[in-house]
Amino acid sequence: MKKGFIVLILMIIIVSSTSCQVRQNQKPTTYKKSDKASEGLYRIVENINDIIIDVEKAGKLSATFNESTSLIEADILKEKEKKKEEIKKAWEEINSKIKDSHESWNKYEKEIMERGATSEYILKFKNSLNGLTVAVENRENKDIINYGSKALFDFSPFLELYKDEFRGETSRIKYYVYQSYLAGENNELEKAKDLLDMTEEYTAGLRQKIEDDQKKMKIFEKLVLSLQDMKEAINVGNNNLLKIKRDIILQNIKDIEE
Structure with a gap:
C-alpha cells in the first residue's frame, strides 16, 4: 500500500514537471499591429x-x-x-x-x-x-x-510619421503629376518633364513599402509605365492628350491606395 502511494506521488511529480516544461517552451502569440494613419x-x-x-x-x-x-x-x-x-x-x-x-x-x-x-x-x-x-x-x-x-x-x-504608411509617397507623386500637367498646359514643356522626373524618389520609396503586396506591385508596374507615357506625351504639346495620361496615372495611384 505504502509502495503504491509512493509510485503515485512520483507519477504526479513527473506529469507536473513535464507540463511546466511545455508551457515554458511555448512562445506567446504576437500580433504585428500596422502603424498607419487613421x-x-x-x-x-x-x-x-x-x-x-x-x-x-x-x-x-x-x-x-x-x-x-x-x-x-x-x-x-x-x-x-x-x-x-x-x-x-x-x-x-x-x-x-x-x-x-x-x-x-x-x-x-x-x-x-x-x-x-x-x-x-x-x-x-x-x-x-x-x-x-x-x-x-x-x-x-x-x-x-x-x-x-x-x-x-x-x-x-x-x-510619413506613421512607419507603415505609404500614402505620403503617393500624395507627393500626385503633386508632381498635377504640377507637370499645369506646366504642360502653359507650354512649359521642359519644366513639365523635369517635374515628372521628381517623382522617381517617391516611386522608389513607394516600392519599398508595398513590395510584399503582389497585387499592389502589379499596379505599381503600371504606374511606372504611365508616368513614362505622360512624359513622352508632353512633347506632343496637346493638352487633351496630357490630361488623359495624367488621369491614367491618378487612377493607378488610386488603385494602389485602395
Whole structure:
C-alpha cells in the first residue's frame, strides 16, 4: 500500500514537471499591429483629391452651359436650368468638402503634433489649405489644382510619421503629376518633364513599402509605365492628350491606395 502511494506521488511529480516544461517552451502569440494613419486623418487628403476632380467636372458643366442641340427654345431654356442646377450642386459639394477638411484638420492637428510634426510643416499645410479655400471661393480652376496639389504635398510629411504608411509617397507623386500637367498646359514643356522626373524618389520609396503586396506591385508596374507615357506625351504639346495620361496615372495611384 505504502509502495503504491509512493509510485503515485512520483507519477504526479513527473506529469507536473513535464507540463511546466511545455508551457515554458511555448512562445506567446504576437500580433504585428500596422502603424498607419487613421482613416479619419486621411479623410483630409481624400477631400482634397475629390475637390480637384470635382472642380474639373464643374468646369466641364460650365463650358457646356451655352451649348444645346435642341432647336426648340423651350427645351433650350429647360436644358440650361438643368445645367445651372447641376453646376450649383457641384460647387456646393466642393464647398462642403473644403469645410470638412478644415474641421478634420482641427480634430487631428493635436494628434499630428504629438506624433512629432514640426511647426514649419504645420504652417506650410495651413497656408496651402487656406490658399485652396480662397481659390474655391473665387472658382479659379487652375489655382484650385495648384493649391490643391500643394496641400497634398504639404500634408505628406504628416503621413510619413506613421512607419507603415505609404500614402505620403503617393500624395507627393500626385503633386508632381498635377504640377507637370499645369506646366504642360502653359507650354512649359521642359519644366513639365523635369517635374515628372521628381517623382522617381517617391516611386522608389513607394516600392519599398508595398513590395510584399503582389497585387499592389502589379499596379505599381503600371504606374511606372504611365508616368513614362505622360512624359513622352508632353512633347506632343496637346493638352487633351496630357490630361488623359495624367488621369491614367491618378487612377493607378488610386488603385494602389485602395
